[in-house]
Every structure is written in C-alpha cells, then in structure tokens.
Amino acid sequence: MKRANERDVDARATAATRPFDGQVAFIAGGYGGIGEAIAHALAQGGATIVVAGRDEHKADELVNALRRAQARASSVHYEARDVDSIAAAVDDAVARHGRLDILVNSAAIHREETVLEVTESAWDEVIDVNLKAAMFLGQAVARTQVARGGGGRHVHLLSVRAQLAVRDRGFSSYASSKGGLAMLVKQHAIELAPHGITVNGVAPTVVRTAMAGRWLSDPAIRDALLARIPLGRVAEVGDVVAPVLFFCGAGAAFVTGQILYVDGGITASQ
Numbered sequence: 001m002k003r004a005n006e007r008d009v010d011a012r013a014t015a016a017t018r019p020f021d022g023q024v025a026f027i028a029g030g031y032g033g034i035g036e037a038i039a040h041a042l043a044q045g046g047a048t049i050v051v052a053g054r055d056e057h058k059a060d061e062l063v064n065a066l067r068r069a070q071a072r073a074s075s076v077h078y079e080a081r082d083v084d085s086i087a088a089a090v091d092d093a094v095a096r097h098g099r100l101d102i103l104v105n106s107a108a109i110h111r112e113e114t115v116l117e118v119t120e121s122a123w124d125e126v127i128d129v130n131l132k133a134a135m136f137l138g139q140a141v142a143r144t145q146v147a148r149g150g151g152g153r154h155v156h157l158l159s160v161r162a163q164l165a166v167r168d169r170g171f172s173s174y175a176s177s178k179g180g181l182a183m184l185v186k187q188h189a190i191e192l193a194p195h196g197i198t199v200n201g202v203a204p205t206v207v208r209t210a211m212a213g214r215w216l217s218d219p220a221i222r223d224a225l226l227a228r229i230p231l232g233r234v235a236e237v238g239d240v241v242a243p244v245l246f247f248c249g250a251g252a253a254f255v256t257g258q259i260l261y262v263d264g265g266i267t268a269s270q
C-alpha cells in the first residue's frame with residue numbers, strides 16, 4: 001500500500017499530465033483543422049471529447065481516430081443555423097456523458113464578397129454560423145453547467161478580423177461576425193461569472209491549415225501576408241491550441257472576458 005506522500009506525488013503527476021481527467025469537452029466544429037488538433041490535445045489531457053458538427057462522417061472519422069489513441073469520444077450532429085438543433089445536440093451529449101465541463105467553439109465559415117456585392121443570403125449565413133450559433137451554443141452549454149453547479153469553461157475561436165479590417169478584400173460579413181463575437185465573449189463572461197463559468201476567446205491570424213492553402217500557395221499573397229506579421233510567419237496549429245488549453249485549464253480560473261490575439265504582433269502594430 002502506498003503511503004500518503006506517495007499518493008500525493010501520484011496525484012500531482014496525474015494533474016500535470018492529465019489536467020482534464022474526468023472532464024467532458026464539447027467541441028463545435030471539432031473536425032476542422034484547428035478543432036481536430038484541439039480535440040486531440042484535450043483528449044491527451046484526459047478529457048472525454050464530444051465532436052459536434054453538421055458533417056456526421058467527418059465527426060465519426062475523428063471519433064474513431066481519438067478512440068484508436070485510447071481516448072474517450074463520441075459525436076453529435078447539429079445544424080449551426082438551427083437553434084433547436086444546437087440545443088438538442090447539447091442535451092444529447094449530456095445524456096450520454098452526464099456533464100459538460102468545457103465548450104470549445106471552433107465552427108466558422110467565410111463568404112468573400114466586396115461591400116458593393118454583398119448578398120443578403122451570404123451575409124445571413126455567415127452571421128448565423130459565426131455569431132448566432134455561438135450565442136446559442138454558449139447558452140445551451142451554460143444552462144447545463146448552471147443546473148449542475150461547479151462552473152465551466154467556454155472558449156470561442158475568433159480572428160484578428162474581430163479588430164482589424166482587410167484592405168482590397170470583401171470581408172464585411174466575416175469581420176462583422178468576429179467583431180460581434182468578441183463582444184459576445186465579454187457579455188457572456190460577465191453574466192456567467194457568478195456561476196463560476198469563464199468565457200474567453202482566441203483570435204489568430206492566418207493559420208497553416210488546408211483552409212489557408214490557397215493564400216499560402218500564392219507567392220504574391222503569401223509574401224504580402226508575411227510582410228505584415230512582425231514575427232515573420234503565419235501561425236501554426238499548435239500556436240492556437242496552446243492558448244485554448246490555457247483558457248480551459250486551472251491556470252485560467254481567474255481569467256474571463258478576454259480575447260487573446262495569436263497573431264505574431266499584427267494587432268500591436270500599424
């Protein structure tokens with residue numbers, strides 16, 4: 001039988017290597033490039049992962065990959081533009097796992113149209129998926145956390161476009177959705193603080209994923225992009241995962257309502 005001090009050492013070692021042991025993380029858009037990396041990182045930290053999105057095949061593929069890595073995982077389907085669907089997906093996850101401790105919202109879309117060409121349908125789609133869905137994901141998860149007690153963590157993925165416009169490109173809907181999301185993070189943080197629920201955001205510049213491939217494969221676009229980033233490179237997926245884990249973890253227990261710009265210095269410069 002282990003002595004008390006040996007048990008304490010074991011507990012500290014487990015807390016260091018598996019800080020999310022016993023927790024359940026609901027990851028919206030979890031099968032995207034960044035979302036998938038976050039799912040694997042939280043799973044490695046001991047969390048049970050719920051992969052949520054509209055593409056059931058991609059969600060199930062990620063769940064199978066997580067299970068092959070000895071992680072606990074399941075998937076739920078929801079339509080981001082359907083509030084009832086969002087609520088049902090959250091309820092389904094709670095029914096399966098008994099609780100939700102962490103919400104990571106990494107779901108987003110972009111429809112590029114110049115201000116003279118913006119269509120109502122594209123505008124509505126982007127705002128619905130990037131902002132409205134964030135509102136009701138946060139609401140649905142918070143309701144379960146408030147009812148259960150014990151607090152929780154919400155982390156939303158934003159963009160430097162929450163603060164900066166783009167020259168010579170049609171970003172009206174995307175920038176508006178991310179700017180709105182930055183304020184939603186702050187408002188949710190204040191309203192949920194009495195319940196011990198923290199709400200924060202991570203806002204990267206261009207991240208090296210398949211979605212950014214068309215930008216990075218064009219030498220002219222890539223060079224212009226790199227010239228604007230003081231650190232001289234785009235973000236790697238790991239650069240985004242690390243602050244998400246921080247906001248999800250015990251080290252951020254007294255941090256809420258914050259947007260961390262992971263941008264190589266773009267928002268600090270003119």
